[in-house]
Amino acid sequence: MRINRLITAVEAHAEGEPGRVITGGVPHFPGNTVFERMSYMQAHHDDIRLKMLREPRGNPGLCCNVIVPPCHPDADMGFIIVEQQEYPPMSGSNTICVVTVLLETGILPMVEPVTELTLEAPAGLIKVTATCKEGKVTSVSFENVPAFAVHLDAKVEVTGLGTVTVDVAWGGMFFVLAEAAKLGVDLSGDNGGEILRVSEAIRHATAEQLPVVHPENPAITGPTITNLWGPPIDPATHGRGAITISTGPFDPAQPQAASGILDRSPCGTGTCAKMAVMHARGQLAVGQDYVNAGPLGTTFTGRILRETTVGPYKAIVPSLSGQGWIYGTANYTLDPSDPFPNGFTVGDMW
Structure with a gap:
């Protein structure tokens, strides 16, 4: 050898x-x-x-x-x-x-x-x-690291989907978040093909129409990843999400050929970004847990430890727990x- x-x-x-x-x-x-x-x-x-x-x-x-x-x-x-x-x-x-x-x-x-x-x-x-x-x-x-919302209820024009309402938030990466039910998307792991096609189309459109830069590090831009979220199906949880990670470039002329993969876990940074959005809307308080489920039914537990600011943005300091x-x-x-x-x-x- x-x-x-x-x-x-x-x-x-x-x-x-x-x-x-x-x-x-x-x-x-x-x-x-x-x-x-x-x-x-x-x-x-x-x-x-x-x-x-x-x-x-x-x-x-x-x-x-x-x-x-x-x-x-x-x-x-x-x-x-x-x-x-x-x-x-x-x-x-x-x-x-x-x-x-x-x-x-x-x-x-x-x-x-x-x-x-x-x-x-x-x-x-x-x-x-x-x-x-x-x-x-x-x-x-x-x-x-502190998490914060940049855009709430923003409108983007997405090829094949029309006008889509999104949030953009930082949780350690820049996420674009959208409610799956409003898009008619089932969050079941068996529906991964449709989830990734919709997610990649939304991500590409949002990156073009609502580009974001981290206020403390201009080398960090986005959004680069998508979080389609929905209500819990397990009473022991508070929500669920499907995070799509790109595996190749996206061609808006061929959205059906989008390439990506579902995060098998509930996604830690995605959970923190979701908590930042919820806190900005008054839906999640300091000290309150948020148990997030992923496509396998496994969970991460987040908690808002305290409030802070990052540049011009109101932010939270979240904790996250899980097992490896x-x-x-x-x-x-x-x-x-x-x-x-x-x-x-x-x-x-x-």
């Missing part, structure tokens, strides 16, 4: 959403913050993202995380999140996967029954509390004669 690259990883998922965690085999990414390290990776080592997320090593539904040394003195570890079409500044499910891997593999020490640590994500510092028992992380709760599970370890290699060094995509899946 000939190898000119070896990448080690731990395979994990958070409430169903896979979040591969790379633990070795990547070069040093310079930068004074993890956001700068992420930007360097994106500019100079994007081949790592392609290798890990595309076939044959990856699949459309996979997310990935790269463990990096932290830059902030208060952080215990840093991580870079990579997805099919972007480098998200923050992700709830990926944070839960990273914490689970760091503690259960011994990269960082586990303290039972509670381990406290601080991670540095590209979006900033994330304070984490992990409940642990007999070497297993049974729950991860973290204080997310490790399901494997792997060594990924690259044969120098491999005709697909950066992987590939095929239209039947992508």
Whole structure:
């Protein structure tokens, strides 16, 4: 066997959403913050993202995380999140996967029954509390970056759908949110094809007609991801959502050919964005829980810890909790004669 690259990883998922965690085999990414390290990776080592997320090593539904040394003195570890079409500044499910891997593999020490640590994500510092028992992380709760609504009840013109009412909010990524019932869309996971086609059309139109920029970091723009939401079907929950992650470019002339994948989890940043919208409307108070269900019926629990401001926007500081599970370890290699060094995509899946 000939190898000119070896990448080690731990395979994990958070409430169903896979979040591969790379633990070795990547070069040093310079930068004074993890956001700068992420930007360097994106500019100079994007081949790592392609290798890990595309076939044959990856699949459309996979997310990935790269463990990096932290830059902030208060952080215990840093991580870079990579997805099919972007480098998200923050992700709830990926944070839960990273914490689970760091503690259960011994990269960082586990303290039972509670381990406290601080991670540095590209979006900033994330304070984490992990409940642990007999070497297993049974729950991860973290204080997310502030979340805020930018647009409420805005109108966008969407090809094939007409005028659609949307909200745009930041929860660690910029989301466009729309009520599924008003679009006639069933949020069942079995309806994933229609969900992604509608979601991608709305996202594309909103990004063109209502582009947004983070007031504290102009390099973060959007919206880049869609949250179709609906009422709960389980009395133990407060709502549900279907988050679509793009896996390819969107052509408005061929909306039926849109490519994307449903987040298998309830989506942590999507839950926080939804809570910011609800709080802006007076529907969710400080200290109140919001249990959000995803397409598998698994849940994340969010809570508004306090109010704050981000630039000109009224914002909330949310917490989010859920659980992750490790399901494997792997060594990924690259044969120098491999005709697909950066992987590939095929239209039947992508």
